Amino acid sequence: MYGYSPSNDDYLKRLRRIEGQVRGLQRMVEEDKYCIDILTQVSAVTNALQSVALGLMEDHLGHCVAAAIAEGGDTAAGKVREASDAIARLVRS
């Protein structure tokens, strides 16, 4: 029952497309495609993954974190810190 549930199908669809892109990358390597074309495709996959991550983070803030804040108490502060740590991992990855 987490925040992203209503959009599960959308995330699944995007992750399946990303899986297809990663298989496409394997084919490009097997077929000795030009490095720069592979790199362009890697950047596209990275962007698609980050876009999924940003969507999940927005859902998480609007649902899990918001619910914890509405309840108040220590849980809220813990959720904000946990979300901030995840944002830091995204920014640095």
Added chain:
Amino acid sequence: MYGYSPSNDDYLKRLRRIEGQVRGLQRMVEEDKYCIDILTQVSAVTNALQSVALGLMEDHLGHCVAAAIAEGGDTAAGKVREASDAIARLVRS
């Protein structure tokens, strides 16, 4: 009266250090220092700036966004969206 106020002095100190690092970069360029050494220093400044941004974002979530959520209503959803857009800019910068 925003979220980062209690830590204002800390952020100011860090931004002054970053300003000093940027002046250091100017000196390196003026003195024709080795490109890779300049690039290493640019990465250090970028990391320092991102670290300030991550601190500001955590304060923002824990204060402004939390206050909006506690109040409830449309403002809360607007604040979550606004924060998510800022996170996206950080991740993509």
Added chain:
Amino acid sequence: MYGYSPSNDDYLKRLRRIEGQVRGLQRMVEEDKYCIDILTQVSAVTNALQSVALGLMEDHLGHCVAAAIAEGGDTAAGKVREASDAIARLVRS
């Protein structure tokens, strides 16, 4: 016959592992796993992809770009510009 050919098998192995991680992400979404755990895993996949990209770029510089420079002429400048554009896409993705 591009620069990454000798390491093809290594890249393929890493891309297959990344494909497995992306399928793992799909399972996490299907099983309604906690958003933060999914986000942690997305960051891991992004890092793995970037690591592949950095390896490909190093091979590319050491082989294709180096060969173009050794030949000299306009091709060399074109290859440097093309590699720089790919680096910019990586940095901004």
Added chain:
Amino acid sequence: MYGYSPSNDDYLKRLRRIEGQVRGLQRMVEEDKYCIDILTQVSAVTNALQSVALGLMEDHLGHCVAAAIAEGGDTAAGKVREASDAIARLVRS
């Protein structure tokens, strides 16, 4: 006599503008400006720094690394590795 020398003045001008932007950030913190506006400005400064870094890297590849490759030998391989490490720091910062 490094690769970026001919564009020194351009880099200096951009770094001075970045220094001004960092001072602007300090003023925003002192004047308790809204966190999101500060974060937007931090992203702008980070992008400006990365753009300087990408310019320096292109100059470096086209001059220092190209010169080492033209000379051949172990120096060339060392320069490619050194540049690749700097690219990795940029991508991960």
